[in-house]
Amino acid sequence: MRCNLIVLCLLGFAATTVIAEETRNAELLASSCAACHGTNGHSVGGLPSLAGVDKLYLIEQMQQFVSGERTSTVMLHHASGYTAEEIELMADFFSKQ
Numbered sequence: 001m002r003c004n005l006i007v008l009c010l011l012g013f014a015a016t017t018v019i020a021e022e023t024r025n026a027e028l029l030a031s032s033c034a035a036c037h038g039t040n041g042h043s044v045g046g047l048p049s050l051a052g053v054d055k056l057y058l059i060e061q062m063q064q065f066v067s068g069e070r071t072s073t074v075m076l077h078h079a080s081g082y083t084a085e086e087i088e089l090m091a092d093f094f095s096k097q
Helices: 002-031 055-067 073-080 084-095
Strands: none
Touching (some): 055 073
16 A cells, blocks of 8 residues: 555656656747747747747647748748657747746
8 A cells, every 4th residue: 555655656756747847848948939039928029929829820830830831031940940849848838828
């Protein structure tokens, strides 16, 4: 019984650690967007804000930059450098801002 409790505690800790690491990774990835799209995606200039934008919409836009369907020299360069998982992490991060 005690062994089961220890295992459950360890699993809970591992899950919490994974979530915390994903959050840190998403924040780090998103920070590279700040120069143009503002801190945490809150743009103060002429570029679109990413904060609060639907996650699936952001993923779709990034995929279109990667494929060349949507053109932008700067965004093609940036978007092409991310994996699908990283794009999803950033989209999730920005959608929650």
